[in-house]
Amino acid sequence: MTTRPPLLLEPAGIRLDPRQGLARQLYQALRERILDGRMASRMRLPASRELAATLGISRNTVVRAYDQLYAEGYLEGRVGDGSYVAELGAAGMPRGAAPAAAAEATLPILARLRSHGPDSPRTGPPRAFRLGIPAFDLFPFETWARLQAQFWRAPSPERLGYGDPAGDPRLRELIAAYLGNARGLRCTPEQVLITSGAQQAIALCAQLLVQAGDEVALENHCYRSAAQIFAVAGARLQGIAVDDDGLDTRQLAGLTDCRLAYITPSHQYPTGVTLSLARRLELLDWAGRNQAWIIEDDYDGEYRYSGTPLAPLAALDREGRVLYVGTFSKIAFPALRLGYLVAPPALVEPLSQLRALGMRHSETGTQAVLAEFIAQGHFQRHIRRMRRAAQARRDALLDGWPAQAVGALPQVHAGLHVCLPLASVARERELIEQAAAVGVELSALSDYWLPGPAREPPRAGLVLGFAGVDEEQIALALAKLRKVWQCEL
């Protein structure tokens, strides 16, 4: 009598993001488990119908994922007896593996990209309550078009060759002056590097400061795009708890081998808390004692509605340990792809060299137009307009929120989003699915969770962006939520 190999009854830990290709995600999750040995050779997989029911997806999706694994040699079939994990060769690859799979054995970055590659951003016109977008409808496009036309009508020949990799000198000067006035952050224009958004600024920091195997501390929950940069660079991510005062500096101090922390102190992403002054000083002290670096991401610092903003870490830093990141994505629009990095003097030149090697420099015309936009006072006016609009949109959300059905939203003193904690991930998924069914976008707090060694379950909640659409559209979306939630509850 032949004994049947064990059936993989529970596809443990497989979670699929409904916003992205499900078959691809399932294929990747299963392949990862085969490669790292969690699914051993000759293990029998559940029937496609059974797995589809367990994961709450269509059978077709499972069949497509299985087909891909068959095609690459990870699975083999026995007529009438289902799908089995194939025998792996010496290099951990299926015998007769496809070239792409074989490449992974020699290029470890491929596996890291597979597990930590970028999320696909939500696309299409703004909708309530999409995260990460400001009020596009208020941008003064006529002024921008006029300044663009002025620049391109008669550009001086010296601006048409290669530019400074660190950025347009006038723009760097204006940003240094702006940070001094608006944030109390004194820096020289030479310390300011223009980047292609915050994303490139963080990626440059990772390129310079992270070696494969290094520990990097991040807030938990954390900004996924930053975590992905560090993970793909080969870092070991260490999630540090966040409480009402922000990052738990005692937990950070317990790490013995960590020399880099990435943090969003002015408005923690995604929970929304502000790092207290005491914690700021502790964090700087940690960096000084450990010769560590801090990347301070001040992505939405223009949006503060009440209370005095605390000084950025970079303004309190006496030892040159803080790299300060800013972006124009939240005050203008993300497609502009302009941001900046204020670096300690010792790091300016290497960062600028890395930028030169990667992309030479950002496009000259857009930098010059932004400089003119700031110099003529349009930027400051626009900030005031955007802050007022975001505040009104925030109020529309807070006033109309169905608190009796799902719990009251916390107060929002800063930023463009709000986070509502919930009791369970199941509840979180249920509310998000119900909202999606009526065309309202909500995001899951648990998606921003970094699993730790103890594999503690993520904290659940809803994260809502309130600035992307006007009060009327917010009211319409809230009416839909009230209907779908109250009739369900």
Ligand SMILES: Cc1ncc(COP(=O)(O)O)c(C=O)c1O
């Ligand atoms: C924490 C955080 N940092 C930075 C950014 C902006 O990134 P970028 O300037 O690359 O558009 C975002 C956007 O959502 C963010 O949430």
